[in-house]
Amino acid sequence: MNKILTIALIFFVISGFAQQIPQKYFIAFTDKNGTPYSINDPQAFLTQRAIDRRTAQGIPIIEEDLPVNPGYVNAVEALGTQVFTRCKWFNGITVKVNDSSLLPSIRALSFVQSVTRVTSYTSKKSAFGDGKFQLEEEFRKTGGSHEIRVPGSVQSYDYGPSHGQIHLINGDPLHDMGFRGQGKVIAVLDAGFLNADVTPVFDSLRVHNQILGTRDFVNPGGNVYQEHWHGGSVLSTMGGNIPGQLIGTAPKASYWLIRTEDAATENIVEEYNWVVGAEMADSVGADVINSSLGYTTFDNDWMDHTCADMNGYTNPSSRGANIAASKGMALSISAGNEGGSGWTCVSSPSDALDVLSIAATDSLGNYAYFSSTGTVNGDYVKPNIASDGWNAWVAYPDGTLGAGSGTSFASPINAGMMACLWQAQPGISQSGLRLAIERSASQYTHPDSLLGYGIPNYVNALVYTQIGVKSEGTFRVYPNPFKDAFVISFTSNLSGNFEISLISVTGTLILKTKKIIFAGAGNTVKIEDLVTIAPGMYILKISSGSIIEYVRLVKIENSSDR
Numbered sequence: 001m002n003k004i005l006t007i008a009l010i011f012f013v014i015s016g017f018a019q020q021i022p023q024k025y026f027i028a029f030t031d032k033n034g035t036p037y038s039i040n041d042p043q044a045f046l047t048q049r050a051i052d053r054r055t056a057q058g059i060p061i062i063e064e065d066l067p068v069n070p071g072y073v074n075a076v077e078a079l080g081t082q083v084f085t086r087c088k089w090f091n092g093i094t095v096k097v098n099d100s101s102l103l104p105s106i107r108a109l110s111f112v113q114s115v116t117r118v119t120s121y122t123s124k125k126s127a128f129g130d131g132k133f134q135l136e137e138e139f140r141k142t143g144g145s146h147e148i149r150v151p152g153s154v155q156s157y158d159y160g161p162s163h164g165q166i167h168l169i170n171g172d173p174l175h176d177m178g179f180r181g182q183g184k185v186i187a188v189l190d191a192g193f194l195n196a197d198v199t200p201v202f203d204s205l206r207v208h209n210q211i212l213g214t215r216d217f218v219n220p221g222g223n224v225y226q227e228h229w230h231g232g233s234v235l236s237t238m239g240g241n242i243p244g245q246l247i248g249t250a251p252k253a254s255y256w257l258i259r260t261e262d263a264a265t266e267n268i269v270e271e272y273n274w275v276v277g278a279e280m281a282d283s284v285g286a287d288v289i290n291s292s293l294g295y296t297t298f299d300n301d302w303m304d305h306t307c308a309d310m311n312g313y314t315n316p317s318s319r320g321a322n323i324a325a326s327k328g329m330a331l332s333i334s335a336g337n338e339g340g341s342g343w344t345c346v347s348s349p350s351d352a353l354d355v356l357s358i359a360a361t362d363s364l365g366n367y368a369y370f371s372s373t374g375t376v377n378g379d380y381v382k383p384n385i386a387s388d389g390w391n392a393w394v395a396y397p398d399g400t401l402g403a404g405s406g407t408s409f410a411s412p413i414n415a416g417m418m419a420c421l422w423q424a425q426p427g428i429s430q431s432g433l434r435l436a437i438e439r440s441a442s443q444y445t446h447p448d449s450l451l452g453y454g455i456p457n458y459v460n461a462l463v464y465t466q467i468g469v470k471s472e473g474t475f476r477v478y479p480n481p482f483k484d485a486f487v488i489s490f491t492s493n494l495s496g497n498f499e500i501s502l503i504s505v506t507g508t509l510i511l512k513t514k515k516i517i518f519a520g521a522g523n524t525v526k527i528e529d530l531v532t533i534a535p536g537m538y539i540l541k542i543s544s545g546s547i548i549e550y551v552r553l554v555k556i557e558n559s560s561d562r
Contacts, residue, residue, distance in 0.1 A: 026093070384453060
């Protein structure tokens with residue numbers, strides 16, 4: 001009897017103790033009814049720059065853009081919670097709850113749809129600490145190895161040892177043309193930017209007011225310059241500017257420094273922080289988001305993702321990344337550093353459908369052993385492209401420069417060039433920008449699970465943006481890739497006489513049809529007898545009066561031709 005009482009007392013004490021351990025929860029609301037915000041007055045929640053970016057790409061402002069109802073927030077807060085972040089895209093808030101006995105009262109609120117725990121500080125399967133940046137930390141401490149690379153021709157910049165990382169993706173000619181990121185805004189989502197307010201590599205950014213602001217979503221009101229070093233090193237590959245030592249890929253761009261990652265732990269709340277960070281990037285008018293963060297497994301098993309979850313639209317950060325892209329921002333995201341491990345896919349949010357997932361190579365374009373492997377399944381290719389991330393040249397928080405490795409650096413090297421390319425061709429949409437970069441890559445016609453479409457060539461990407469290639473809209477073309485024929489299916493209710501042209505990437509007209517009549521959705525036409533056309537990439541132009549669409553096509557070898 002005494003033994004039973006003792007066990008019961010222990011259980012009571014443990015249960016009571018568990019109730020008092022603070023945890024964070026994401027509270028999703030049912031609607032935005034009664035909100036004081038309106039899509040007819042977007043200036044109340046979006047900057048003019050954000051509105052202009054959407055207008056330029058024909059993107060409407062919708063209810064999803066409205067902030068969460070402050071009345072709902074106040075009601076949850078009044079129950080004794082501490083509100084950390086507000087997420088308009090998911091229509092909810094992240095709160096800290098000190099006593100789990102409050103949860104039934106929260107769930108009982110008529111406008112609460114669900115309550116999801118997003119932290120677990122009671123039992124860790126591992127002590128992450130800097131382990132989540134373990135590869136980068138190892139190279140930072142050892143210095144890695146690095147070859148001084150000297151430009152082979154006269155350059156606008158004296159890149160010093162950093163020349164190889166921009167030259168690999170043929171980005172230095174864009175700098176020579178004067179496209180160095182001027183007028184573009186890059187939001188950097190990371191774990192902290194230790195000493196980035198004082199290190200010499202960012203002197204140019206500070207003098208010219210190119211750091212537009214900072215925000216800490218892990219510790220609201222905190223100082224991102226006193227947090228983890230990782231984000232500062234990431235930033236240096238884009239915004240660094242010390243002639244002869246390190247020149248970033250977008251030294252004239254402006255930056256928002258946003259902390260969404262808690263380096264000391266790994267909880268799924270960080271994915272919700274990531275989404276809120278992306279929302280902020282949208283609202284301030286950022287053009288490009290770089291995120292050298294990835295989510296796979298967590299401190300507690302019940303939060304873990306699997307490779308089956310990496311389908312482009314399931315995990316919180318991936319859903320948020322797709323929404324961010326739909327607002328007209330271009331996203332460059334690290335594929336992950338799990339190469340050779342038991343994890344056999346990229347991490348979230350780089351798996352998102354509408355972002356560029358970046359693998360790592362060395363300075364010669366060879367696959368980096370640590371870069372996460374991905375998936376090639378029809379049009380779904382992850383990683384999408386690759387850039388230098390093995391012994392790249394970066395800055396560290398003590399002001400020194402040295403080798404740094406990880407897809408963490410491959411991604412921002414690419415992100416900076418995305419900004420320069422967009423500066424060179426400002427009229428293109430983010431999806432057009434992304435497609436041009438992919439089709440410029442070294443293995444576009446034969447992607448694989450290591451480097452995706454391969455290493456981009458930003459000069460060629462500029463050519464493709466000038467051609468004006470767009471993704472499919474009024475028409476669907478299949479199969480793609482094709483062997484000797486393809487079908488064009490009309491997906492719109494528009495009708496008329498259309499002319500169809502097949503053009504090589506160099507602009508040579510390969511095929512031109514007579515006028516073809518399309519009469520509403522469902523009409524199809526088959527273009528055949530294309531056996532003699534050489535394998536490679538082509539542009540399909542479909543036009544009728546003011547309606548002009550371009551579709552990327554890839555011709556592959558027919559086995560009978562071998």
